[in-house]
Each structure stands twice: as structure tokens, then as C-alpha cells.
Amino acid sequence: MSDPQILIADRISAAMSSMTTSEKRVARVLLARYPAIGLESVTAFAEQAEVSAPTVLRFITKLGFGGYPDFRRALREEIDDSRKFPLTRPRPTKIDVGSDFGNELLEVVRATLGEIEPAVVDEVIELLADDRRSVNVLGGDLTKTVAGHLLYHLRKMRRAVFQLPAVNQERADRLIDLGKKDIVILFDVRRYQDDVVTTARIASQRGCTVILFTDQWMSEAAEVATHVFRAKVETSSPWDSLLGLAAIVETLALALDRRLWSVVRPRLEAVERYKINLTSRNKSPAGDKDQRSDGPDTAVFESRSKKPAV
Template structure:
């Protein structure tokens, strides 16, 4: 296939934000059994996804296919191409070379950013720049560090940014206060955490705008998300990579900084001054507690 070829999976990633809740369900079923689920009849595919056949047809139309046979043909072409050009398997023997790992990790970032929808970035920047809305961020067990990275940037640039508690009881206490003017940002990749998905659904029921960061397995939270960002996470290692998600967070943080830089400058400077004052007081307190202190 030519270098301009776009796989069905890549088309799904690009179109995800424009899909309805049921169309996103179809996408998740296909990606979970890719490409086998899409090679079945439209009726069988619809039954797997628990949707109607017309929903499946609307789903493939958003991928650029006018007819279901065209969609199935594209999947078969992918299978044939993979047979002719199987992916290079990671080296398991011989001396270790960090170059192989570096190349794979660079591909994680490149693939993630190549699939990034500029319109989705612009839309989420509009949301994040609106200080009438609170932003509430939640990561999963594995993705909590990336969620924290987003929190760090957002808190520097604007007010009303909160981390949703990891403790379920405390999280419920926070969610009850959220509504139509609030944003809930979730990080959830393959082997989804049910509590993260449930948080997304409850937030959507309360009228919150849900923003999801996920991988190509597409979290179930996508069904209620208004904006979805997909990162490549899978590597030849048993461990997923967070580089793709981190690249997305950095990209959005840079864009938001350009948007809010002048308005956020007094906040950044004041926070810096408060930190210096607090650190100075802490050092003075420690010096006073020292046996040699006054």
C-alpha cells in the first residue's frame, strides 16, 4: 500500500470526536476484535455492538465508506498487506541496543501526534480557557502521573482546577457539586478502570463536559465524552508507554499557554512569590527548631 494509505483503525481515531454515543460503541467493538468484527455481515456486527444496522452504516459513513462492502474490502486489503509485509518483530537475542527501544518510543510519539485532530485541540483550548468553568482531572492507576502533569500546567495558568480524589467516597462528594459549567478530564487506556468509566457517565448525567484521553483501544468513557484524544500506548514490551499521552498533554499545554500567556502572567508571578515566601518561612522555622537556633 502507498504511503498515503490510511487504515480503518486510523480513520476511527480521526473521526471519534464526531461520532455519536452508539457509533463510538461500534468503534470499540471493532477495535476490540480488529479487523475480524468488521468482516462479518452488517447484521452480525450490529448485534455484537448492541446497535441497529443503520447505526453501523452511519458509523462506516463517518469513516469515508459509502457502502458496507467497501468497508469490508478495506479491512481485507489491510489483512493482505500485513501478510505480504509483516511487521518487524522485536529482537529478543543478541547484545542489547538502546537504538531499537529509542526508535520504538519515538514512533509512539510520532504516531500519536500524526493522528492529532487540530480542530479537537482548538475546541478543548476554548473549553480550558473559559474560567467560568471548573476543570476536574482524574487519572487511572497507570495514567495518574500524566493526569498530574496536566494538572500542573493548568493550575499555573488559571483558577478552579481540581484533582478528582482517588478515594471513591471523596470523589462522590466532589462530583455532586459539578454541573453544566464544569469540565471533567479523564485518562483511561486499555484494561479500563470501571470507576473511571462510571465517573465519566455520572459526570455526563450531571451535564458536565467530559474530555477523554485514551489509547487506540478506546475507553468505554468515549460514549459520553465530548472531546477525545487518542494516543498510541502499545509497544513490544508488556508495558504500555505513556509517552503518547504525555505528548498530547504537552501539545495542549503549549497551545493553552499561547492563548492565556498575558492574562495568566500575574497569576504565575504571584504564585511564584507565595512559594518563595512559604519556603522562606519553612526554612526559618526549621532553623528555629534546630538545637543551635535562637
């Protein structure tokens, strides 16, 4: 038996460069449905990857296996091993991050997560889990991207999630409608923006719940915020890092998912159905079967031309 420590998945990554186009497709499908698909027959595997059986065989050979049976045997052994030593699971990752900056980024995440107060998380999750409250998110110049990341997750999981307009006039129009039942989430890190701080003040005055994501030096908005998350943003780079904030966002996303799991699941499925209907032309909204449609769009973006055909 071949070295049990080296995962087949890693072998694939390593050999990826010497793969042809079709073989890469095989690799991708294998990794995506690893390892189950490798345990099917060559024919079935080839069909899923939309290539011919010999292509799969060549791929397997390039990986260094003696043949398909040999490959499958290796997969089975790997499954067996992972059962036997679930804790000694091979950790193939290189310890060396490659650079000092890499370690700094790790430190940003570690320090940030270490500072999070679970109590604050719990309270915020409870607030976000409340369907009746609207959520209004605003980021600054640098932070609007993390704000977008939070928006993405919130929108997938609940209703009434809005982005506060970047343009002040529109934002003012919006703020006038907010009240006690509404949540305002702000991002403001160093080189703090006055308009964000002002927004916090107004929101607070109107009785909104104000949740602030800021850095270790704390935006002035913290004075009126009801909940504050502080992230480390400083590195040796002249550009502040968003990794800490993003880590908080993703932690919250997971927590909210757990809290709302029973609601989120059907919601996502419904969204998926709508998406399929939206991407298919003038169909009646019947299609519920999970067809991995290649989304017909504009002519220019015609679905993939995968048919060599003859």
C-alpha cells in the first residue's frame, strides 16, 4: 500500500500543473465530490466529469496509480484510515506561512477572535434573529467590502436587510424612517469617517439599536453604540487589514445560521428555485427539479460549448 500519510487529494493538487484541460476537469469533479465519485465505475465517473472513460484512466495513471482498481483501493484505505484515526488526521498544511506578513495576518485573526465577548455575540444574534426588526448596514471607504460580506450573509438568512446609501442625501432620506424596532450596523475603522459617526448619532437618537464594528482604537461612534465589536486591523503593511473584521462577520454568520437553521434551510431552497426560474427563459414557474442549468443569459454569455460532437 502506498504511503497512507499523503492524501490523494494532495497528490491531485500537486499533479495539477501537468494535467491537460480535460484531465483538470476530471480533477475538479473528483475533488468536489471526493472521495465518493472515485468509487464509482470509470464509466460513471467519466460521465459526471463529461469526458470519456480513457481520459479518466489517463488521469489516474498520471497520479501514479497502477490502474483504476488500484486507485479505488487507495481511496478505500484512506476512508478506513480516517475512521481509525479521526484525531491523527493528517495535517498536510505547511507550517510555514511563507512570510512574516502571513504570520501577521494570522495574528490579526487570532487577536480579533480572542477579544470577542461571547455575551455580545449572543445578544447580537438574538437581535438579528428577530424577523420584525429591519437591519441597515453601512460601511466606510475601506470597510464597505466587509459590510458587503455581512450583508451577503444576512440577506441569505433573513428578510428586511438593507444597505444604507453611500450618498448622504439618500441616507438621510432613509434614516428618517428608522425607529426603535430597527437595527443599524456600522463599520468604522481608523481614518474614521465623520459621516459614519454622524449616522451612528442620528440612529441612536431615533432609538435604533446600533451595532458597531470598529478597530482597537474605537471609532467615536462607539459612544452611542449599543453593541461593539473590536477588531485588530494593524499590520506592518501601510494598508490596514480587514481579516479581523471578516472573521467576526463569518463567526456571526455561523452563529446566526445555527440559531435560525430551521428557517434558513427552506428559505435557501426557495431562493434557489426562484433563481432557476429567473435564469430560464419564459418557462412557467414549474421547474423544481434541481437541474444544474448553465444559466442561459445574454447571447454573448451562452452556456458552455462543451460539445465537441461529430
